[in-house]
Amino acid sequence: MTLRTAVDVSVDAMIEDLRTLVEIESPSRDHDALGASAKTVAAVIESRLGGHAALVESEAGPHVHWSGGGEPRVLILGHHDTVFPLGTLERRPFEVADGHATGPGVFDMLGGLVQAVHGLAALDDLSGVEILVTADEEVGSHSSRALIEERALACGAVLVFEGAADGGALKTGRKGCGSFQVSITGRASHAGLEPEAGVNALIEAAHQVLDIAALGRPEAGTTVTPTVASAGTLDNVVPAEAVLHVDVRVETADEKDRVEAAFATLAPHLPGAQISVHGSIGRPPMPQSASAGLFAVARQLLPGLEGRSVGGGSDGNFTAALGVATLDGLGAVGGGAHADHEYVVIDAMAERANLVAGLVRALRHAPADGNRRHLPKDGYGKRPTRE
Template identity: 85%
Template sequence: MDKAVTPHKTVDVSVDAMLEDLRTLVEVESPSRDRDALTASAHAVAAVIESRLGGRAVLVESDGGPHVHWSAGGDSRVLILGHHDTVFPLGTLERRPFRIADGHATGPGVFDMLGGLVQAVHGLATLDDRSGVEILVTADEEVGSGSSRALLEERALACGAVLVVEGAADGGAVKTGRKGCGTFRVSVAGRASHAGLEPAAGVNALIEASHQVLDIAALGRPAIGTTVTPTVAAAGTLDNVVPAEATIVVDVRVESADEQQRVESAFAALAPHLDGAEITVRGAVSRPPMPEAASAELFAVAQRLLPGLDGHAVGGGSDGNFTAALGVPTLDGLGAVGGGAHADHEYVVIEAMAERANLVAGLVNAVRNA
């Protein structure tokens, strides 16, 4: 790609128009798994794409809600990938409406990741020739991409390069690598008994779970990027009953396929410490690691387009994990500059919006001309 990169002429992008579209999308709340809300959101996303780029944005129905797919036609060369579901429940907008103040745009989902969608659309709108570009905006990224994974992998392979418009890393850096991530649920079955009259007749699931928490936590290898973190636990029914059941939920992050295999095998091998206790494990590292090698070529182009641009490997996962695992060149974090993802202080830096829109447009040109 290096030898064939065509310089991209920066074009003025209307920040006011981007903020108008961002307001439109934020004000259609879109919590994951709420099908009615996601349907309304998908229609809003499609309308923004069609109004700025022309053509037809198709709603692809799925169990997770409607995904939005737009193609400019021609030989597909680059996929712009994002999602329109958010983590905020209905009613958040009333408490935290879309606002513009002090150089920031705020509101639920503004950074993760509606701002990035808007920037990408407006960036493409600066191109006279948009052929070879596809946009896919999925409806279930925040809850694992169960209904969209096959579709996004299909389009990534068909296009051959993926630009993920998730929010930028700290300081506006793009995301050149991501850890693989997954959730495990460990269920403990014991035996109930009266805690005062005959505690020894029971099998205390809470005590067994305590042993398991220590075993599980010991699986982490932070020095090589593997974190294994018990996050939620529950056990017991009444204060005078030996608990018969307990559960442990565990967050796992890994940087390599070898570590993914090691951790998954270790969970499968968990064994009870107490006689009579039983252990059941469900879960996996559902998003494979995104190695920095997958982004190296595209990141080099991005740095030439925007000198001084930094790239960071991060712990969080995205749909870029899936496309990179297929061997498709993938660059992530090309969306809004800001912060506070999933939090009440979520924000987008308005001053950076035009620059990021032009960065996406420049990358599209570079990929198509390679």
């Protein structure tokens, strides 16, 4: 495939910047590491694009924000936190071999950040372009969500540089996702002398696991998956407490509301047992309507490009729910996110950098209401107004 009106990017330079970012480890919730990472991300942006990349302090760590000036037109969105603890680099250093770049965070999502910056660097005019690189995407984006939504509404179009889907496809839809914790309180007693005097929290948990799993509706794209359970203290004590953790994914706002209501009304089966529920579906669904206009532009630039709806969430879920046109999966082509075999396909890096350049060029010259807004079709969020 040949990208139309290609720009000149250096793969060697991208690899060196990728090495720089990977070798500054940035595990979520490690403020010192994230502080060093944010400064490095800002330095890479400034060295390639000029201007000033500001560090926006937060309780989760510093976010990085850069603007090309002028009226905001497009937001480049990513994150610099990773899931790997400090010391991972020593065991799994950055390497380039057999057409792949490997190392912690190389695919999710430092490779995408590098491609975005180098694609932008090849453009003559970056007015209207903003970059936001957050510090807490991997742990829920609690400190960055308000800033993400503010800049998305201001810009009117969002390009998310999470890693591509399998085969290099863009991510044109995402499920909403969240987690719940179900805590069960029973009553302890001696398991041999008087088990009937207790209220067995583990048995109650077993009932709840079955009730919770039954909330899934695969035909509607809804998965409700109990993932972690703990109960009891000793093998001769009737368990007085149990805790369940549940992963939830939904495709529509109606399903989000249904599942959240069902968790709120969970009831105990055993007399004397008590249940408390915490959690929600924090990332709303990203419907395919959010990406339709932008994906059409991407396919004009790169004929044959595929789009795919995926189960995982990203910060693009937040921007799409506001009615802001959002296209995801524009980052590195590769795989192994969150795993030891994480990798980036080097031969695809230049093409993806060219794709961001082409999309940004098109968005900077598009009418304000062209591909820059979408009206949510799933009843979630509302169409924003441009201020």
